[in-house]
Amino acid sequence: MTNTLHRQGTRESLIRDYVIFLHPARGINRDGSGEKVRRFLEMALEEGPVNVGTAGRNLYTVDDVRQLVQAVDDEATTVAATFSDPEKLRRLVKRLKEADLGISVNISGLADVVDEILRSQGLVRHSIEHSLGILGRTERLPSQQVLELTTMCGHGMISHNHARKMIDWVKLGKLTPARAARYLARPCVCGAFNVDRAEEVLARAKELG
Amino acid sequence: MKIDQNKCVGCGNCVPVCSMGVISVERGRVTVNENECVECNTCYRTLRNERRNPLLVRAIRWGLGHVSLAYDPEPDVCPTGALMPLQLAWPRSLRAVFSDPTIKHPSTGVGGRGTEEIKSNDVTGRLRAGDIGLVVELGRPGLGTRFRDLQSVAQALAEAGVRFEARNPVTHLMSDPATGTLREDVLDEKVMSAIIECRTDLEHLPSVLATLQEAARHIDTVISAGVSARCGSRGEVPYVAAVEGCGFALSLNSKTNLGLGRPLFAETSPVAETPA
Numbered sequence: 001m002t003n004t005l006h007r008q009g010t011r012e013s014l015i016r017d018y019v020i021f022l023h024p025a026r027g028i029n030r031d032g033s034g035e036k037v038r039r040f041l042e043m044a045l046e047e048g049p050v051n052v053g054t055a056g057r058n059l060y061t062v063d064d065v066r067q068l069v070q071a072v073d074d075e076a077t078t079v080a081a082t083f084s085d086p087e088k089l090r091r092l093v094k095r096l097k098e099a100d101l102g103i104s105v106n107i108s109g110l111a112d113v114v115d116e117i118l119r120s121q122g123l124v125r126h127s128i129e130h131s132l133g134i135l136g137r138t139e140r141l142p143s144q145q146v147l148e149l150t151t152m153c154g155h156g157m158i159s160h161n162h163a164r165k166m167i168d169w170v171k172l173g174k175l176t177p178a179r180a181a182r183y184l185a186r187p188c189v190c191g192a193f194n195v196d197r198a199e200e201v202l203a204r205a206k207e208l209g
Numbered sequence: 210m211k212i213d214q215n216k217c218v219g220c221g222n223c224v225p226v227c228s229m230g231v232i233s234v235e236r237g238r239v240t241v242n243e244n245e246c247v248e249c250n251t252c253y254r255t256l257r258n259e260r261r262n263p264l265l266v267r268a269i270r271w272g273l274g275h276v277s278l279a280y281d282p283e284p285d286v287c288p289t290g291a292l293m294p295l296q297l298a299w300p301r302s303l304r305a306v307f308s309d310p311t312i313k314h315p316s317t318g319v320g321g322r323g324t325e326e327i328k329s330n331d332v333t334g335r336l337r338a339g340d341i342g343l344v345v346e347l348g349r350p351g352l353g354t355r356f357r358d359l360q361s362v363a364q365a366l367a368e369a370g371v372r373f374e375a376r377n378p379v380t381h382l383m384s385d386p387a388t389g390t391l392r393e394d395v396l397d398e399k400v401m402s403a404i405i406e407c408r409t410d411l412e413h414l415p416s417v418l419a420t421l422q423e424a425a426r427h428i429d430t431v432i433s434a435g436v437s438a439r440c441g442s443r444g445e446v447p448y449v450a451a452v453e454g455c456g457f458a459l460s461l462n463s464k465t466n467l468g469l470g471r472p473l474f475a476e477t478s479p480v481a482e483t484p485a
Contacts, residue, residue, distance in 0.1 A: 028470075141351070
């Protein structure tokens with residue numbers, strides 16, 4: 001899920017944007033991991049995420065969140081939960097350490113905040129990955145405002161045109177920022193799209209006119 | 210993706226949803242530019258099928274038009290279910306495999322873009338102390354890439370001496386991993402994005418990054434690049450000075466492996482081999 005690495009935005013915006021995901025490793029601890037993955041999802045849901053993704057569905061494409069947990073089978077690969085409140089994330093990390101599921105856990109978010117959360121729970125980060133930015137034909141890319149929305153779905157399922165349309169409709173008063181953010185969340189199957197943050201970006205776009 | 214022309218009512222909801230911007234409305238019907246479509250199935254998955262009768266919808270639309278009103282369905286529906294994912298043959302099937310995150314890559318068993326990166330490094334040990342991982346994702350964000358562009362970057366990186374990650378879907382398409390050359394039959398296929406994963410070390414990182422910058426000048430798309438490593442015993446990040454010395458700014462955000470996987474890979478043991 002390189003996807004969660006390249007989210008665009010200022011520190012003030014990214015400080016409310018964390019994706020935590022569980023990744024069973026093929027040939028090592030994936031076989032029979034379904035129960036552990038479901039346990040992770042249950043704990044994540046109890047902490048109040050803004051999105052969750054598993055088995056091609058997210059919080060905004062199911063009628064009942066229990067469907068997300070039930071959809072996990074023993075072939076599950078990565079499942080993710082997205083938080084806008086770092087304190088909720090801290091509580092989940094504490095619970096995951098205690099639960100000792102034995103499956104790799106990763107967090108995407110502000111590096112210093114994540115490091116502080118880990119240290120507060122007596123953990124030291126094992127491995128780390130940073131974005132080096134975007135190279136190549138950057139002149140083909142849309143505005144920063146659009147990229148802040150679309151890069152929250154790292155698989156690229158949210159198109160630049162979809163983001164532009166939602167920005168336009170919010171500016172025209174056809175949709176509230178909250179409703180537009182939920183429409184944008186639908187294509188992001190991995191659940192990494194932060195609906196709270198999208199709502200903030202859309203509201204800011206409306207203010208700027 | 211195909212559009213069932215007997216069902217399509219030309220509402221245009223699928224046009225902005227298309228990840229590649231290759232759906233358009235012509236003479237009241239929607240068409241897909243198949244050469245540019247990456248078969249991500251986003252339109253099919255995102256738009257709810259309302260299962261309305263096309264004749265009825267067209268009649269309503271025609272009637273509304275006569276009183277200067279627009280037929281304006283909710284933006285997340287296809288009123289008549291006109292979108293039709295296709296059974297794809299090789300090599301076009303690669304488009305869906307690399308673009309639709311609900312499909313697991315046959316070569317790695319991983320969904321999304323099929324890469325492990327550092328996600329399970331605590332148990333696989335694929336990046337050890339001293340290794341620097343590079344994750345070079347072509348086509349992202351939102352432009353897509355042809356494998357021909359990817360090959361030119363891979364070949365440049367190979368000349369710079371990187372080692373390509375064996376358990377990576379792009380490496381599986383290489384006819385010659387020593388030179389970064391891909392199979393000829395895949396070069397014109399377009400995908401949402403594809404990730405070259407490779408390794409170097411701190412000493413060679415500056416020359417590899419310079420090579421990457423130069424290679425990026427000769428492609429028709431964008432690259433989202435990332436760098437990764439095993440942290441030090443106190444959580445130190447080994448590549449900060451080297452990367453910043455090359456003129457790159459590290460992102461504020463990062464992906465962090467917490468080290469909670471078991472059995473924890475021991476640096477003294479051989480690299481864990483994952484069955485293909």
